[in-house]
Amino acid sequence: MTSVSPDARRIWRGVRLPLAVVLLLVLTGTLLVLVQGEQTTGALEPGSYEPGGGRALATLLEREGVEIPVVRTAAEAKGVARDATVLITRPAYVPENAFAEIRRTAEHVVLVQPSSATVEEILPGVRSTDQLETETRAPDCQAVDPVAAGSATMGGLRYTATQPRAQECYGGSYLEVPGPQGTVTVLGAPEPLTNEWLANEGNAALAMRLLGKHERLVWYLPTPADPSLEAEKKPLSELIPAGWSYAALQAGVAVVLLASWRSRRLGQVVTEPIPVVVRAAEATEGRARLYRKAKAAAHAGETLREAARARLRPLLGLTRDAEPAALVDSVAVRTGRAPAEIGALLYGNPPADVSDDAALVRLADGLDVVEREVERS
Template structure:
């Protein structure tokens, strides 16, 4: 005769249900992978957008900086003053000054007017890098902008001594249509010059329009006649005011149109029609809720499968307290009639433990802790509790256990 029961004293036959490292990895690998991709994308975006490239900054030695031309000008005795606001640039401008405006298109109308007035009143030489039509309307009224065209090496094709001394240079970008018989135009693209010099103001000043700023970049300064042309344009006078506008000089919110202002006025009617279409589609496809209908299940689910399903749910949710309560309640229901306790008193901690202890010979305190004790602290303790409850129930019904052993 062999004992088919489980030894609850040592717990060697218990089944460990705590998740191991492999199971934890399988559960969390999707979230970890998504988090890693998010961090990688953020780091890559930060690298691509980190910092300023120093474009046209006379202090920058990067490819798009202009430190090389600034040093060449300093070697020829030209004093360069870097300013970041229009008022600073206007205050530093004088008759012996060349005022270089790096991004005239990025300025507000009021900022452009400050610079125009400073150059016109003092007779300074005003050099504009790639001005568009908005900037031309302030600095050079009557001049029209066209393009932009490809920036590449071009021949001067004009009689201007500055351009003829420099020879071929890297130009393109905007082409300009100056007023008739005014100024000179060189380096044409499709018949339109990309370098225009115009006389301005009563104080013998002049305005220079440069269609592209590439020849001032460090990486292109030593190509063709770029250095010669840049030195002649910026070093014609003893003092150079290099105006590099900061973010404060950008167009203000009052001068910008909102996104809705840029849309066609009919967008409101289109949005209303779309909302009505969505509402009608929702009414058409919505689920109609009626009275509850009961129907027979197509299959019969075995009680063992239901129990295993509940166990898996408890395990997944970590609900050891509810699982332990269910095990203890079922054991108390089965033990109460066996020890002569009324069903109504089966779940009272005063009557049942004493009756069970009288049948098994165990200490009432031990039986009480087993049937009404605190929830287990981990999954292993929960499995051990189930084994101990099963062993207690077998000790209350020893004859049934022996019968099962004998029949086996």
């Protein structure tokens, strides 16, 4: 008998090609990371090469001699904002007191798409009215920078201001608010500053004039993890309207009542008599009749063989997953019979050798004899 289970050589032949492919992919990825070095990602990140990144604009500004410190917390921004232009990419994450100090010390502050709530909080008199489609727009105002840049890709949020000297350009998606402490410019969309749109229309000219006026541009990328925001955080209970709290309480009461109505009534365990008791001998006989009716003598023979093999393995000290060759050899040693005879009896060919009831009886008798010989040995 020869084993049909795969050995180590067959397993290695089967997996070596997939392993080689995986190894090649890992090495290629590692090499690319080492060659390219560390890269930043994210919207308006000055080191990001993504379409929404700001690497192209940062490179142009640096070539013009503009120093660009990148900061991510309010404390860092306040420390370097004096006499500089400050670009704030996510105004919603800037504490109100920090913005006031930055505006007081900076020469120019540029806000990118602040929300309606944010702009009303940090810029009194300015509000966001509606949403504009992002497209090429003409300045349509008298502000110096938009007029010099010409048409640009603008849109997003639209802003209006009550200050008399405020300039609304590009359909309101550009708002310039001068003040005694410096100018604040609000952009309704980030597109003019991004890698993808910088080369279109007058976007580069507008971005360079906005952010390159001074020797230093503070590129402020606020994050929710800023420690300065800890004082402004509120518990969840304060953020939920009172009406929602009452509704949640009523829903909870309804759920409890429904669960009480539909839950099971627990009590003592009730025993019920089994309607029919079937003896093991009758079950075995019924199964045998099904095999005979289906003319499945071969299947019945394989069932007998498998049962005999399952009983022989513990008698011989073998595990359940023992190889057929090991079982045949052990039985042959115990009984003194030839391995070929034992192999034909326990395994044989796919059971075509058991074709009728007589052959099935002979097989069962042979298996019983072998089991008794092994037990006696």
